[in-house]
Amino acid sequence: MARPRLSDGTRTRLLEASMSAFLENGYHGTGIKQVLDAVNVPKGSFYNYFASKEELGVAVIRYYAQCSADKLAGALADTPDPLTGVRTFFERQMAEFEEVGFVGGCLLANLAGELDGSEACRRALATAFREWRDGVRDALGAAQAEGTVRTDVDATELADMLIEAWEGAVIRMKIDQTVVPLERCLRRQFDGYLRP
Template sequence: MKSSIRIDKRDLILAKGAQVMTRRGYHGTGVQEIVQAAGIPKGSFYHYFASKEDFALQALEFTYQPRLQRYAEALANPALSPRARILGYYRELLQHFSQQERLEYHCFIGSLSFEMNELLPAIGQQVEAILQESALILQRCLEQAQAAGELPAEEDCANLAAFIANAWQGVLTRLKVGSQTRPVEEFVKRLEQLLAA
């Protein structure tokens, strides 16, 4: 029982602290802001994390491993063709953003990568590893689309996956600074053309 309480408290700190750090940035967030958001004493933070950098690294893992898992599951759905899996995933994201009364998107990975890549290389390396894993998931699905005849035989699936993944990161950046779904709409429209059967 004690270990599950420990895990729950660590997860609470990671979830609440990541929200604060996403909005305020790495430098704009102190340990005090993290523990206040989590509603815990400051000493508890250092029970789970060696430093703020250690917290940020663990928060990236905590935030993005479930997302990568959902992405992998969506792009491996045997009920749909590979092309339909990819387009369906991004169309659902467009619908999600379109339904928000006030579009407000803050990307944790974007916030950390812009701010910390040069100052704390470990954070930059972890961000890059997450982005590479995401592109690899997409590449596998594109290769299945190619095998199914949904993409030309000469298509470079690794390059196409990298292009789509990089374009999506650009969309997320636009959402962070803007308040319209137009970048997502444009992305989905172009993706449909890229993957035209």
């Protein structure tokens, strides 16, 4: 029997609807039917794209990571120097969080707290965090070469510190329903810790 023809558009719509649902309701709080209804796809068609909800979860993590990498690249392209580019990336994330009323936050952090029983998802999350860190590391390394970022600490460690501080601030943002923790994090990192 021939395999049905798959649509990249449908797959992307499934990923985007799943990403939104996971951000709003969590992985365990999201049903496949809810995602299918959101994009008007019949249930049988879902299994043409994903063998299971866990496989969908892995695909969503990868998709989110690629979207994040694209946003970082866009911020770096839109600004005159790498340090400003990294700050712009985080400022744009902050604006997105505020725009949606602080619902969700960072999908990677949310899923990391929820999917400790899935090895496939854990590996996908580890890869996504590492790739995000590496993108930030590369930009901070370029900023070090320009003399705008301290050089007494390795760029990888600086990137880890920045992302870890940011993720903690995102949790506070969700609790307090304000971007103040994010603003404070960026100010302390970019106007303090990262400076030469």
